[in-house]
Amino acid sequence: MPTFNPLVARLSPPPVPSVAAWARDYDGGHGPLIDLSQAVPGYPPQADMLTWLGEAASSREAAGYGPIEGEASLRAAYATHVAELYGAPLAARHVQITAGCNQAFAAAVIALVQAGDTVLMTNPYFFNHETTLSMLGINVDLVPCDAADRFVPDIETIEASLHPRVRALALVSPNNPTGAVYPADRLADIYDLCRRKGIWLILDETYRDFLDDTTKPPHAIFSREGWQSHFVSLYSFSKSYCIPGHRIGAITGGVQMIQQIAKVMDNLQICAPRVGQMALVKAIPSLAAWRDENRREIGRRRAAMQAVMAGLQGWKLESIGAYFAYVRHPYPDISAEFVAAKLAALAGVVCLPGDYFGEIQEGFLRFAFANADVETIGLLRRRLEDFKLPGI
The missing domain is CATH 3.90.1150.10 (Aspartate Aminotransferase, domain 1)
Incomplete structure (x- = not known):
């Protein structure tokens, strides 16, 4: 049987x-x-967003396959938005559009980590990250986070958790499930550690649009020299635009990283849903307020x-x-x-x-x-x- x-x-x-x-x-x-x-x-969702979704859904273009990396117009619009947010030189070639952030995580992990390798995550962790790694045959080690520190990971504890089989550290900030916001200087220290140790930092930033302080970027990693070889940022449009059913997410990474992820995406889904992508091209610049x-x-x-x-x-x-x-x-x-x-x-x-x-x-x-x-x-x-x- x-x-x-x-x-x-x-x-x-x-x-x-x-x-x-x-x-x-x-x-x-x-x-x-x-x-x-x-x-x-x-x-x-905002009323105009619903109109744009309807217009896209009724178009012949949306019924066909789109580019594997995502609509060129959306990649450009999102790259401009992220570049302004972080004050960093980012372009469309740094962006891969995915069917939601869970797929973004899966595609990034498949591109970076082999079965039998290890990914570090915090404890507590986002359960979909853990199950994705488990079904891919990737080992998971946990970095304990203390309630006394508001569940923000400690750099010394992360370093003590590293071993030769670790290929990446996966974090979520603002965090799911704790809501903890990792300070920019802590993220900088974690990035520096990952770079020294030759591993990837995968940062899920799904909830960054709901931070209290909008006067400063969530971190400065995109401005660091050589970030493309050690850092990947994940994002979801679901929360900020109230469109979780349309399943649109994004990966921001180095050009070589995006090239590898495109191979993964071609086998996962070929292209992310086009209706949501087309609507977001208008929504990103128009719905800031x-x-x-x-x-x-x-x-x-x-x-x-x-x-x-x-x-x-x-x-x-x-x-x-x-x-x-x-x-x-x-x-x-x-x-x-x-x-x-x-x-x-x-x-x-x-x-x-x-x-x-x-x-x-x-x-x-x-x-x-x-x-x-x-x-x-x-x-x-x-x-x-x-x-x-x-x-x-």
């Missing part, structure tokens, strides 16, 4: 649908369901989440930023998965358990607060105050 690939078969089912199933037992007794499980924008207002709105939701957690007995907000709050729950001897399942069924609050993001994360829950407005977030405090596990 044929068998499945054990590297895939051993993986757990996709976590978000599994968590959504817990809410089916909620009887509505505390009010409407509060869904803080998935990182999706809690507001619709709209994106900035969304950044401020997410900031208001973050403040509402902080107010909910302030002085809440038994609960502790350990880290918050961009889209996520990482919260220590009041039951240290009980797995986060069990607590989250009961929180959904008994209190109507859906979130992800820390168990899904790495070892020794059983004491934490991830609240994706960007998915709810300020008023809805305010309802969370009473739900958490009243929540008690049965029999405890």
